[in-house]
Amino acid sequence: MTKQTERIFTCPWWLLFTFDNPLRKLVHDPLKILSPFVKPGDTVLDVGCGMGYFSLGLAKLVGEKGKVIAADLQPQMLAGLSKRAKSAGLESRIQPQLSQLDRIGVNEPVDFVLAFWMVHEVRRRREFLQEVHGLVKPGGKFLIVEPIIHVTAADFERTIALSREIGFTTGNSPRVAASRAVCFQKPTLG
Numbered sequence: 001m002t003k004q005t006e007r008i009f010t011c012p013w014w015l016l017f018t019f020d021n022p023l024r025k026l027v028h029d030p031l032k033i034l035s036p037f038v039k040p041g042d043t044v045l046d047v048g049c050g051m052g053y054f055s056l057g058l059a060k061l062v063g064e065k066g067k068v069i070a071a072d073l074q075p076q077m078l079a080g081l082s083k084r085a086k087s088a089g090l091e092s093r094i095q096p097q098l099s100q101l102d103r104i105g106v107n108e109p110v111d112f113v114l115a116f117w118m119v120h121e122v123r124r125r126r127e128f129l130q131e132v133h134g135l136v137k138p139g140g141k142f143l144i145v146e147p148i149i150h151v152t153a154a155d156f157e158r159t160i161a162l163s164r165e166i167g168f169t170t171g172n173s174p175r176v177a178a179s180r181a182v183c184f185q186k187p188t189l190g
């Protein structure tokens, strides 16, 4: 069995602006990164959404009939997300979810899950990945993107191995600046 990694660092809301700022679009274009994985009408989860940099892009991709569940541990992050969603006119497509340290807390099946620069902050990684696996519909996708600066190749490989152990299969992965990325699929039934 893969050794479970214990992590306690959570990116505080006031530190988010160091990378979630107007210059970010130059390196992380949400539509470019996410459009291969999301289609109109999808229900998607942005877990560890922060102030919703990617939730807004997801809301554009799922369209009027889709839904984005944006989950985070920190109420300040969700407050920032709601403010941004309102000024972009996208609040009707985005449902904020306050998570607990060891429970995302979402109860409906989703077509796609994004975990952008957050898995390395998760304390109980196996349980987290199991919860995500339980939420993704058969045939659905799960994209993990981790910052190169905090996550070694070996640590990233451990997350990949754990995800496979839990039942995800590996699909195509996008190239994302300053990051390691992998996209998993949940096999269809039968």
Ligand SMILES: C[S@@+](CC[C@H](N)C(=O)[O-])C[C@H]1O[C@@H](n2cnc3c(N)ncnc32)[C@H](O)[C@@H]1O
Residues within 6 Å of the ligand: 010, 011, 020, 047, 048, 049, 050, 051, 052, 053, 054, 071, 072, 073, 074, 077, 099, 100, 101, 102, 103, 104, 115, 116, 117, 118, 121, 122, 123
């Ligand atoms: C480095 S920030 C990235 C935010 C966002 N994904 C982005 O790329 O702008 C990591 C976020 O994950 C959240 N987080 C960490 N552990 C979490 C958990 N177990 N469940 C939900 N959110 C979590 C933190 O509160 C923080 O907002």
